[in-house]
Amino acid sequence: MASKITFIGAGNMAGAIIGGLTQSGAAPESITATAPNQDELTAIGERLGIHTTTDNAAAVADADVVVLAVKPQIMREVCQKLADSVQKARPLIISIAAGLDATTIDEWLGGGNALVRCMPNTPSLVGQGASGLYANARVSDAQRQIATRLMQAVGIVEWVEDEALLEAVTAVSGSAPAYFFLMFEAMEDAGVTLGLPAETARRLAIQTALGAATMASQSEHDPATLKQNVMSPGGTTERAIAHMEDANLRQTIAEAMQACAERARQMA
Numbered sequence: 206m207a208s209k210i211t212f213i214g215a216g217n218m219a220g221a222i223i224g225g226l227t228q229s230g231a232a233p234e235s236i237t238a239t240a241p242n243q244d245e246l247t248a249i250g251e252r253l254g255i256h257t258t259t260d261n262a263a264a265v266a267d268a269d270v271v272v273l274a275v276k277p278q279i280m281r282e283v284c285q286k287l288a289d290s291v292q293k294a295r296p297l298i299i300s301i302a303a304g305l306d307a308t309t310i311d312e313w314l315g316g317g318n319a320l321v322r323c324m325p326n327t328p329s330l331v332g333q334g335a336s337g338l339y340a341n342a343r344v345s346d347a348q349r350q351i352a353t354r355l356m357q358a359v360g361i362v363e364w365v366e367d368e369a370l371l372e373a374v375t376a377v378s379g380s381a382p383a384y385f386f387l388m389f390e391a392m393e394d395a396g397v398t399l400g401l402p403a404e405t406a407r408r409l410a411i412q413t414a415l416g417a418a419t420m421a422s423q424s425e426h427d428p429a430t431l432k433q434n435v436m437s438p439g440g441t442t443e444r445a446i447a448h449m450e451d452a453n454l455r456q457t458i459a460e461a462m463q464a465c466a467e468r469a470r471q472m473a
């Protein structure tokens with residue numbers, strides 16, 4: 206990626222994305238990260254070989270892309286202080302903050318910006334993220350490609366053309382790692398009830414999820430077919446799945462995801 210990229214914020218998400226970018230061949234010297242804390246900057250600068258500075262406005266002045274990677278509660282203050290530099294430099298803005306809509310961030314930055322709003326998830330921290338992206342009308346095709354490549358450094362990218370669909374993305378992937386963690390907890394507990402040591406049950410459950418996810422992502426078959434393929438009539442898997450269907454697990458998942466999307470709507 207030839208563009209000059211500035212990350213406002215040098216925490217978990219910024220570190221993960223920058224790490225992914227440099228591993229996939231981006232020049233570290235084209236990347237700058239900012240934070241108020243010099244110790245934090247020294248650490249990330251030494252680890253990733255990038256430029257760092259405590260001066261947000263200076264870091265934006267010659268950037269082609271600015272990634273807003275601070276916590277949502279300080280975004281307003283950070284953006285308002287950056288507005289003059291952004292208005293002069295006119296970089297592509299990419300916000301990864303949860304719950305802040307594109308128009309609000311654009312207004313805080315003085316208006317008229319090409320802005321991409323991104324909903325990532327925590328597996329981005331291990332390079333296995335799933336991000337939903339939305340671009341406002343000022344974003345060019347070339348800028349979309351830049352945003353795609355940036356977030357692909359930490360996982361897969363899916364674009365939505367209606368910003369409201371980021372609420373659905375929040376339900377399907379943003380909040381969803383926790384659904385699987387709950388499943389792991391429940392499977393570990395049930396494994397213990399069946400007599401296994403907790404650690405053994407946990408390792409088996411997690412590895413099985415990894416294996417199932419890998420199979421599903423590589424297979425030409427849909428999940429329903431993959432499920433059917435492991436269910437022999439009268440067998441053990443069929444018995445377990447029948448129990449889940451009888452208990453209306455699908456409905457529980459649907460209602461949980463509706464509640465999640467509704468909460469995302471309230472917070473936006």
Ligand code: NAD
Nearest residue numbers: 214215216217218240274275276277301302303325326327
């Ligand atoms: P974090 O706390 O690890 O990082 C925040 C960074 O902002 C720190 O480096 C901090 O020093 C810096 N910062 C604080 N004040 C600043 C200022 N005035 N100027 C510049 N930098 C400043 O947070 P994170 O987990 O990396 O989250 C960053 C954003 O990503 C949040 O908006 C969050 O909603 C979003 N997000 C994170 C995840 C995740 O998996 N962690 C998932 C989805 C969305």
